[in-house]
Amino acid sequence: MSVLVDSDIRLLVQGITGSAAQHHTKLMLEYGTRIVAGVRPGAGGQNVHGVPVFDTVADSVEATAANAAILFVPARAMKAAAFEALDAGIRLVVMVSEHVPVHDTMEIVAGAEIAGTDLIGPNTPGLIAPPARCKIGFVPSQYYMPGPVGVASRSGTLTYEIVSRLTLASIGQTTCVGVGGDAIVGTTFAKMIKLFEADPETEAILLIGEVGGSMEEEVADLVARGDITKPVVAYIAGRTAPEGKRMGHAGAIVASGRGSIKSKLAAFDAASIPVAAVPAEVVPLLRKQLDRT
Amino acid sequence: MKLREYQAKSVFSDYGIAIPRGRIAKTPEEAADAARKLGKAAVLKPQLGVKGRGKAGGIAFTNSPDEAFEQSMRLFGMSIKGERIRTLLVEEKLFISDEWYIAVTIDYAKRCPVMIASLEGGVEIEETARHRPESIFKLPVNILKGPASKDLAPVASQMGEDTARCLETLYRIFREYECELVEINPLVRTAEGSLIAADAVLNVNEEALFRHENLIALKKQIPVEDPIAEEAAQKSWTYIDLEGNIGVLSSGAGLTMAILDLMHRAGGTPANFLDTAQIDDEGIYEAFDLLSRAKPMRVLLVNMFAGLNRCDELAMGIKRYLADHPTDTPIVVRMIGNLEEEGHQILKGLGILPFKKLEDAIQRAVELSQKRKT
Numbered sequence: 001m002s003v004l005v006d007s008d009i010r011l012l013v014q015g016i017t018g019s020a021a022q023h024h025t026k027l028m029l030e031y032g033t034r035i036v037a038g039v040r041p042g043a044g045g046q047n048v049h050g051v052p053v054f055d056t057v058a059d060s061v062e063a064t065a066a067n068a069a070i071l072f073v074p075a076r077a078m079k080a081a082a083f084e085a086l087d088a089g090i091r092l093v094v095m096v097s098e099h100v101p102v103h104d105t106m107e108i109v110a111g112a113e114i115a116g117t118d119l120i121g122p123n124t125p126g127l128i129a130p131p132a133r134c135k136i137g138f139v140p141s142q143y144y145m146p147g148p149v150g151v152a153s154r155s156g157t158l159t160y161e162i163v164s165r166l167t168l169a170s171i172g173q174t175t176c177v178g179v180g181g182d183a184i185v186g187t188t189f190a191k192m193i194k195l196f197e198a199d200p201e202t203e204a205i206l207l208i209g210e211v212g213g214s215m216e217e218e219v220a221d222l223v224a225r226g227d228i229t230k231p232v233v234a235y236i237a238g239r240t241a242p243e244g245k246r247m248g249h250a251g252a253i254v255a256s257g258r259g260s261i262k263s264k265l266a267a268f269d270a271a272s273i274p275v276a277a278v279p280a281e282v283v284p285l286l287r288k289q290l291d292r293t
Numbered sequence: 294m295k296l297r298e299y300q301a302k303s304v305f306s307d308y309g310i311a312i313p314r315g316r317i318a319k320t321p322e323e324a325a326d327a328a329r330k331l332g333k334a335a336v337l338k339p340q341l342g343v344k345g346r347g348k349a350g351g352i353a354f355t356n357s358p359d360e361a362f363e364q365s366m367r368l369f370g371m372s373i374k375g376e377r378i379r380t381l382l383v384e385e386k387l388f389i390s391d392e393w394y395i396a397v398t399i400d401y402a403k404r405c406p407v408m409i410a411s412l413e414g415g416v417e418i419e420e421t422a423r424h425r426p427e428s429i430f431k432l433p434v435n436i437l438k439g440p441a442s443k444d445l446a447p448v449a450s451q452m453g454e455d456t457a458r459c460l461e462t463l464y465r466i467f468r469e470y471e472c473e474l475v476e477i478n479p480l481v482r483t484a485e486g487s488l489i490a491a492d493a494v495l496n497v498n499e500e501a502l503f504r505h506e507n508l509i510a511l512k513k514q515i516p517v518e519d520p521i522a523e524e525a526a527q528k529s530w531t532y533i534d535l536e537g538n539i540g541v542l543s544s545g546a547g548l549t550m551a552i553l554d555l556m557h558r559a560g561g562t563p564a565n566f567l568d569t570a571q572i573d574d575e576g577i578y579e580a581f582d583l584l585s586r587a588k589p590m591r592v593l594l595v596n597m598f599a600g601l602n603r604c605d606e607l608a609m610g611i612k613r614y615l616a617d618h619p620t621d622t623p624i625v626v627r628m629i630g631n632l633e634e635e636g637h638q639i640l641k642g643l644g645i646l647p648f649k650k651l652e653d654a655i656q657r658a659v660e661l662s663q664k665r666k667t
Binding site for chain 1: 630
């Protein structure tokens, strides 16, 4: 199967009338995602690619039993939109926008914890589960195929780059989740790896990390403690990133030695997690782990 | 965005936190005048974006207006970590009994605000964390509830009730100005017993600036460090200046970092990088234009993974740019994704050999950078 999403997903698109949202609604529908509703205050009663539009999330949930939401709303409107989804009992919320103020993110994360909602992002291309033909986000689905690898990544285009190589090598995926490039995200690597561990179809886990933050170290701790028994392979971007510079992602910064490549490689080494030195090493490393299982 | 010390102090003062008497000086005359008005011993403190002014000999203690004049002459001629001293904060000298540390920042692992206090003021908190981690008081805060006064009892008992209240005030500033860090180091207990913020750090979250007009006004007082980076940021792109000679244009932060890593491995060095989001023909035209104005480079490496946009449009954008701005700088392009063949045909028409494999393109760019002398 897949994690976080399955065939029960009934997706709601918040901000559905925007041009990017309309375009990706079409692409998600074409891929097979069941989209039951859209929301745009003032546009209730309209249709977007056959999807009925409502004025509020609560209205859409009542009418369509939507249980997941993707938020195509501007960063500055994210907090209000996310809390609207949390209040309506949505169980999976995906926030794609970059540049969400970090205090807003902290509030949304705290709110999601109380609501028991899975929160993905912000600053993520979303997630895709090839076996369930379900994608929530704007990942280019042509580079993905069903198979045994669970992928969690902090990056969009780097994931396409690496996953397309997996697919070329006929190594498919259970679910690929972009956790987001911000310094604070709703679903961390540690949570993702536990979900993959619990998923019977996932045989190996690929982490695509970056310098900055401590998510990679947290995963290494879980593996070292024996909480994760499935094989894990990692790639980390930013080995040569100079200290003190924010490398394009808000979360990718090495400050006062925190989040350094040295710390991450040492943690992975202590947990015996193989790390690909270059993207081209990911496929052979994964192949080796899969052959072993 | 990091406010300068004098700006942060004026914010603190608005919230009732005591700060030393002082004023800004941009010339030696102004520094001498400020020292005269203070009427006693003064401290001259450069207002910079970089840290470490004390260790670099950038802080001067003076006892007369003449001395303030001379010392400021020296400071105005100095640069610290490449940043020229243009502004001094001239303040009264404090008579210190105790020096402490208080701050509110973000605990990125716990994903919530954290209040911090330590009896070891005047040294960096990272230093204290290494040597005496047990001496640091840390209180994670539920952001939806805020801190409860009783949680600060350990601070009140060791550093006084007024210090605990001051830390609460810092939390209010942290929330109202949407900060990443608010810090007073040192917080000084004077010989007379009053509590004064001898230094002030206030780093605000750039993404939240739009809803803080007063911060936008303060930002305008700070010299722009890198105009190209600023221009890129206006378009929601990232531009980072580096030290090598290969320009890099790519989309997506993770992939761009991976390219820099591969480039170093292949023996090349990036001059900079421009990370754009998914762009169209107009976007790539503007990206080329921005990079051409940034700095000289021996080679330009372009990597486009057109998962959502189209290779033919991107190639047309490059064609249009080069028609308007012919260049001798070799351009290496790796482009894959939607309408890849069409895009490659257009590039070939321009005399650019397009690559499909990322590693091959990087290898080519590195070779060209080693052959060519600017």
